[in-house]
Amino acid sequence: MPAPVSSIKIIALAAIGILIVVFAILLAVFHNDLLAIAMPIAERIAKLPMSFLIALVLIAASSIPPLLGQDPLALLIGAVWGLNVGFWTVVCGIFIGETIAFMAYRYFLEQKAQEFREHHEEHYGTFVKIVEEGSYPLIWLIRLSFLPTHFTTVFFATLPELSYIGWAIAFWLSCFKYLVPVYAGYCIVHNKSSAANIVGIVLSIVVTLGTLAFLIVRYKAIKNSTLEDSTNSTSDVLNHLESQPTDSIDLRHLEQTSEQNETDNSERKHLLSHQH
Incomplete structure (x- = not known):
C-alpha cells in the first residue's frame, strides 16, 4: 500500500535537509580543490578596477531562481577580496538578487506565483499557517538557516501578509550567516585553521536541521488537526441526521x-x- 502523500512530502523535506548538510560537508572537505580551479580566474578579475562589483553582480545573479552557486561564490569571494570587502560584497549581492526575485514574483510574475501555489497546493496552506503562527521570529529563523533561499524567498513573496520591509529586516538580521563561507575562503588562502569557522559551520547545520525539524513537527500537527476537525464535522452532520x-x-x-x-x-x- 503506498505511503500517504503527506508522509512522502515529509520524507522529501527530510531528504532536502540531509542533502543540504551533505553539500555543506562536501564543500568543507573539497574547498581546496574548488579554489584551486577557480582562484586563477578570480585573481585576474580582482586586478581590474572596481573588481568587487563584478563579484557582486555574479553572486546577485546566482541568488535569482533558477540559478545556483551562492556558497561556492561566497567562498571564492572571501578568498580573493578578503573578510571585510568580501563579506559586504556577498551580503549586498545576495540582497540585491533576492530582492529582484521577491519583487518579481510578487508584482510581475503573478502567473508564476500562482503556479507555485498550485504546484504546492496540498501543503501550501499548511506552511502558510505555520509561518503565521511563528510570525517574524520564524521568518528570521528560516532566513538564518541554510534552507534553499530559491524556495523560501519565492514562498515569502507569495504571502500578502508579509511586506517587503518585513522580509528585508529578517534578511539583514540574519545576514551574519554569510560570514561562514566568506571566512572559510579567507582562512584557506591565509593558511589559517580557525575554530571559529568550524563552530560557524556546526551552528549553521544545527540551526538548519532544527528549523527543518520544527517545520515538519508543526506540519504534521496542523495536518492532523485539520483531519480531526473534518472528521468531527462529518460526525456532527451524521448525528444530526440520526437525531x-x-x-x-x-x-x-x-x-x-x-x-x-x-x-x-x-x-x-x-x-x-x-x-x-
Missing part, C-alpha cells in the same frame, strides 16, 4: 407512495375506458 424523528420520515414516505399509487390507478382506469 431526526424516523416516524415523520416514514409517514411522509408512505403518503408519497399512496399518492403515486392513486395516480397510477386513475391512469389505468382512464385507459380501460377508452379501450371499451
